Amino acid sequence: MIALLLSTGCHPVSGRPRMNPACARAAELALRWRQESGEEIRALHLGDPGNPALRDYLGLGLPGLRVLDPGGAVDALPPLVAELRRIAPRLVLCGAATETGEGSGMLPYLLAEALGMAVLAGVIALAQDAKGQGVAVQASSPTLHRRFALDRPAVLIAAEAAPPARPVAFARARAGRIDVQRVMGAPDAVLDGFESRPARIRPRRIGAASAGGGNGPALTGLSADQAAARIADFLRQNGFIERNGDG
């Protein structure tokens, strides 16, 4: 069984509640995995059960959603650890960071630490190998993907490069059921201790990544091979192709 952790977001311009895009991508990974393996998905949300964005998650095709309602802003970790201990999933899927609260992306790591599970970030796909064993594909960099065997309980974090969520179907959003369960929680005292102000535009340092000014030399009258040699020299000097003899 897969547990899918879903948080709600907030549109950056209109401020309306919406699905957190990172969590929607995690939901997409879970739905694709269910299609492949037939494994059951248990979707969980901690927060206000009246949030209209929760219906959108159901509209993606999730059969149901369990909402843990603490009745206010609380530290998400203890109630989620308790619930995950109770249902004991094989895999936990979630997004990279919430759009509410601190949004530091620490929750999956803390859950894994508390539950004794492995944790893998940057997951773009779940697949089955020839023997039916689950495999998670991690996008370590744009040029390198790594496959990890899912042979033990793990928390998987959907990558930004994971496939975007499918469209929301209105009928499914209406038909899906939401179970609400009251839970106890304590407020996050550390977060409440931070001073919070509306975000101010803070420009990046100019000239840090100094763009080349141009106006370099323009070489005329070269043969094709001479031109290629000059370009290759420039590439070599800047480390884009290996130097002679390095290979």
Added chain:
Amino acid sequence: MPVVPEPVEPGRTRRDPRAARGGLRREAPTVEEASAAPVSMQAVEVAAPRVTHRILENPEGWILVVSPAPEPWSGAEAELLGLARRLAGERDGVVLLRLGAGGPTGAAGPMGADRLIEAGDGAGAVMAALAALPARHILFPESFASGDLARRLAARLGERPAIGVLALDRARDGAERIVTRGEGGRRDLFRAPPRIMLIDRNRFAPWEGLAGEARVVPLPQMDPLDALSSGLPLVETIPQPATEIPLALADFIVSAGEGVSDWPAFHQLARDLGAAEAGSRQVCDAGHLPRARQVGASGTLVEARLYLAFGISGAPQHLQGVQKCRHVLAVNTDLHAAMVKRADLAVIADAQQVMPALSRMLAAEKAGGRG
């Protein structure tokens, strides 16, 4: 241009503002040395009373800067050391931990490092460095790999990290605070600098004051079992074709404009160079490349380190797209094209001849290097 001195009226002394300014500038390190001297810090005098660098023996604490390879963005190490030096003040020392091979190799001293540890890869090195020099703050640059590492470390140590530090701020009572974004980027959060911090790119100025000593510290034995690995067994690594990297993430781009008609040669060259393919609007309109490969105002604004343009004249909308590229190379038949003016090196030639010539040259070098 030779400067002709103005005739000076007799009886009137003239001030030389440049000399006055220059004199002040030269004194700046000495002021720092004077304030630093009483606290566990000695300045070394080399022949003249000019201080060249500071030497710390037993500072009150350490600040660890983790510099992974490859550098997440150019100048990341210098920016993190700049912030570390500011956080350190005069009490603390700054340790630079270089992880893995192929990272920055510049002199660490002038960037403000008091100690330098050069380690292999993996989080085992961070744990070992922490065991050797207990650090008050640990700074990571924001990137996928080091963000993962910083969060694992924070979870393991039970610390609450600051993710995406944007600025250093001073509270009314004079205490130093750091600024991060919360609520999905809608709020600024202020707090005292925590132990583990992930630093946003291009936010902090490199250190320009007195150089550190950058004494090399041998790394105490590393944990053979990487304490902070994912815990899942790695099955295989799959290199992705460089030509298909999303343009916004690409470091090296080969781009084609209307001056390119030999498309097989263009695709071959992109494969040979290991560069992402891109094109101008005209090329994508004509269907030679997919729309996702378009560079410019209505396509992608790229931030590649190198942009190699074949047969692109350089419409203003296209130049907007390459504004943030570090180096631009242009091959074009028109000497007066705007792209040629923007380029760091331009070759006035036909792309149809240069592209296969460059491919041939790379192939010959590859064969020569292997043989």
